[in-house]
Amino acid sequence: MKTCLVVDDSKVIRKVARHILETLDFTVAEACDGREALDACLASPPDVILLDWNMPVMSGMDFLRALREAPIASRPKVVFCTTENGMAYIRAAIEAGADEYVMKPFDRDTLESKLQIVGMA
Numbered sequence: 001m002k003t004c005l006v007v008d009d010s011k012v013i014r015k016v017a018r019h020i021l022e023t024l025d026f027t028v029a030e031a032c033d034g035r036e037a038l039d040a041c042l043a044s045p046p047d048v049i050l051l052d053w054n055m056p057v058m059s060g061m062d063f064l065r066a067l068r069e070a071p072i073a074s075r076p077k078v079v080f081c082t083t084e085n086g087m088a089y090i091r092a093a094i095e096a097g098a099d100e101y102v103m104k105p106f107d108r109d110t111l112e113s114k115l116q117i118v119g120m121a
């Protein structure tokens, strides 16, 4: 089974994402900010990360920058989640190392298609 780390400060979003991902046969772990996510990646990198943009402690953007420099053997794919539909945010995330993005709120079909794009579903 593939592993997905869901990184979001919203417990509701994490719960919704976990449910969808489990129906897509992923093993799911959760982190509530970028710092927790970085610690999780250093301990055991997941196959793919679903990453929120706005979070306390460490934002999605700061996490992407830290992940790029982190000493981890296998680099997870990153699907960046945002409610901002401005292309500037999306471009910045892709430049910082995100592989794909998804707009919140997302449904199962949308998330599955994004995971397919990054080769994970």
Ligand SMILES: [Mg+2]
Pocket (backbone or CB within 6 Å): 008, 009, 010, 052, 053, 054, 055
């Ligand atoms: Mg957030």
